[in-house]
Amino acid sequence: MxxxxxxxxxxxxxxxxxxxxxxxxxxxxxxxxxxxxxxxxxxxxxxxxxxxxKRRAQSWVDVAALDELSVGKPKQVDYVATVQDGYLETKTQKAVWAVKQADGQVTVFSPMCTHLGCGYHWNEGEQKFKCPCHGSVFDLSGRVVGGPAPRPLDALPSKTENGRLLVMYKEFKSGATGQVEL
CATH class of the missing domain: 1.20.5 (Single alpha-helices involved in coiled-coils or other helix-helix interfaces)
Structure with a gap:
């Protein structure tokens, strides 16, 4: 070559x-x-x-008139919420527990027990929130007074405008000692 x-x-x-x-x-x-x-x-x-x-967009939802709430007596308030998740928009039936204080402030609790996420109810006779599934018991302020719940009831952001109660619904992880938003 x-x-x-x-x-x-x-x-x-x-x-x-x-x-x-x-x-x-x-x-x-x-x-x-x-x-x-x-x-x-x-x-x-x-x-x-x-x-x-993107995380789901959360907005304030009108759930009740303040006149409908009695001082010191919890009331379960049902409402329809619109949830925007990406391109999907869905309407879901939601409920929260509202407790009006003597000073006019309103505390709003998530409807799920902090133990395993079961729904709880207000026991008028005992003046306590009770979870029928696993026996967790909470007082009027949401503190744990009995049962396996690891933390108090989850309080939701709320405000009042023009005599109406507005709530920003959030969900939290059940069974955790601290609030972990989902």
């Missing part, structure tokens, strides 16, 4: 380069097209996927 077989040369003795101008421009064009495609694909993928990664 001679040196002339490795590098073709013309009559003047000069050798041609291994790549050609055409191949270089094909490479540059392909790289530019790939870069443009990638720069368009990233925002598109983000636009399509981002709603699935």
């Amino acid at each position: 001679s040196a002339s077989d490795l590098h073709p040369s013309d009559a003047s003795g000069l050798s041609t380069p291994a790549g050609t101008r055409r191949r270089f421009f094909q490479w540059v064009t392909s790289a530019a097209a790939g870069l443009i495609g990638l720069s368009l694909a990233i925002p598109l993928v983000g636009y399509v996927i981002s709603p699935a990664l």
Whole structure:
């Protein structure tokens, strides 16, 4: 094998380069097209996927008139909530326990027992919230007075406007010693 077989040369003795101008421009064009495609694909993928990664939007929900609540007497308030989860919007029936204090403030409790998430009720005779599933018992302020519940009842954010009670519904992990929002 001679040196002339490795590098073709013309009559003047000069050798041609291994790549050609055409191949270089094909490479540059392909790289530019790939870069443009990638720069368009990233925002598109983000636009399509981002709603699935967002946390559910929470808003204030009007649940009751303050006149409907009696001081020191818990009342279970039912309402319909609209939940926006990504692209999906659903309406669900929810309930909370509202307790009006003597000073007019209202404490709103999640309807789920902090032990395992069961629904509890107000026992008028004993003046306590009782969970029928596992025996947890809570006083009027939500403190644990008996049973396996690891923490007090979960108080929900609430406010009053124009004589109406507004609540921001949240769900918390059952069985944990501290509030862990889901």
